[in-house]
Amino acid sequence: QVQLVQSGAEVKKPGASVKVSCKASGYTFTGYYMHWVRQAPGQGLEWMGRINPNSGGTNYAQKFQGRVTMTRDTSISTAYMELSRLRSDDTAVYYCATSWAAVAGLDYWGQGTLVTVSS
Amino acid sequence: SYVLTQPPSVSVAPGQTARITCGGNNIGSKSVHWYQQKPGQAPVLVVYDDSDRPSGIPERFSGSNSGNTATLTISRVEAGDEADYYCQVWDSSSDHGVFGGGTKLTVL
Numbered sequence: 001q002v003q004l005v006q007s008g009a010e011v012k013k014p015g016a017s018v019k020v021s022c023k024a025s026g027y028t029f030t031g032y033y034m035h036w037v038r039q040a041p042g043q044g045l046e047w048m049g050r051i052n053p054n055s056g057g058t059n060y061a062q063k064f065q066g067r068v069t070m071t072r073d074t075s076i077s078t079a080y081m082e083l084s085r086l087r088s089d090d091t092a093v094y095y096c097a098t099s100w101a102a103v104a105g106l107d108y109w110g111q112g113t114l115v116t117v118s119s
Numbered sequence: 120s121y122v123l124t125q126p127p128s129v130s131v132a133p134g135q136t137a138r139i140t141c142g143g144n145n146i147g148s149k150s151v152h153w154y155q156q157k158p159g160q161a162p163v164l165v166v167y168d169d170s171d172r173p174s175g176i177p178e179r180f181s182g183s184n185s186g187n188t189a190t191l192t193i194s195r196v197e198a199g200d201e202a203d204y205y206c207q208v209w210d211s212s213s214d215h216g217v218f219g220g221g222t223k224l225t226v227l
Contacts, residue, residue, distance in 0.1 A: 035216065037162075045154070045162065045205050047216030061215050062120070095161055103209035105152035105167030112161055 002026040004096050004110035011116045017084040020113045022096030029077035030054040033099045035106055036070060036081045038092040048094075050102065051079060059102075086117045121210040123219035130225040137193040139222045141206030144187060149208045151189040153182055156221075157202045165204075166191060193224070201226045 007021040022034065035050040049060035051070040058070050069082045079096055094113045097106035124142040131137040141151060151169050154162035164173050166182040169189065179194045193200055206219040 037216075037218075044203075044221040045156075045207075045218040047207075047218060050216075059214055062213070097162075102214070103150070105164045105173075105207070106154070106162075107164050107167070107173060109161040109163070 002098070002108045004098065004108055006094075006096060006110040006113045009114040009116070011118065012086050014087055014117055014119055016086050016117075017082060018086060018115050019080055019082040020094050020096075020115070022079045022081075022110050024077045024079070024098070027098075029072075030074055031100075033102055033104075034070075034072065034079040035097045035099060036068075037095045037097055037106070039095070039112075040089070040092040043092075046092075048081070050099075052102070053079065083115075086115075088117050091115065091117045120213065120215070121208065121217050123206055123208065123217055125204075125206060125219040125222045127220070128223045128225065130227055131193075131196050132227045133196055133198060135196055137196050137200070137224055139191045139193075139204050139206075139224065141189040141191070141219050142187055143189075143208065146187055146189050146208065147185045149184075149211070151182065151184050152207045153180075153191045154205045154207065155200075155202045156205065162205065196224075196226055198226050200224060 003025045005023045030053045036048040053072045072079045096110040098108045153166040155165045156162040169184040170182045181192045203221045205221045
């Protein structure tokens with residue numbers, strides 16, 4: 001069965017960077033897009049961007065351009081999301097999620113990674 | 120950028136039908152996806168491409184999309200359906216994903 005297992009919770013200081021991993025299993029990693037979605041405490045879902053694990057091509061939401069980098073390591077079926085210059089309002093749960101096509105529904109989700117930004 | 124508007128809350132008695140709307144400019148021309156999120160859990164896709172259901176999702180969940188409004192309909196509502204529901208589309212002009220603000224479904 002498809003599983004996306006994310007790295008553990010992180011606490012970072014403002015201005016620092018965080019890198020969250022998402023290890024995939026149960027399907028062909030390069031056959032599905034990987035998206036990153038975040039959710040601030042008590043707030044809604046926010047799409048951050050996606051990566052094509054086959055080509056490495058990325059598409060980032062305007063809001064995160066210049067601060068987010070999405071990468072992948074196909075040898076270990078793992079996707080990464082790095083967010084730099086962290087601010088307190090980046091405190092959120094970050095999810096990875098797959099889709100079979102670039103604009104399809106997000107059909108499998110990771111368990112989420114809480115990133116807390118605090119001085 | 121493209122904006123999706125959902126009512127903050129919808130309440131319904133058990134056994135009745137819940138309808139959650141998602142408004143957007145000419146949303147009928149886009150494919151709409153719906154997610155259910157229970158407290159402390161990751162979202163779950165319940166309807167994709169306006170009206171299709173992933174395997175394992177009960178037939179009680181259905182969707183429609185026309186004009187400026189997409190609708191998620193939950194028939195014979197159960198207590199376990201109480202959750203937040205989000206609509207989502209792809210903004211073709213930017214090729215970015217867009218989520219609605221979410222609707223909290225309360226089962227009375």
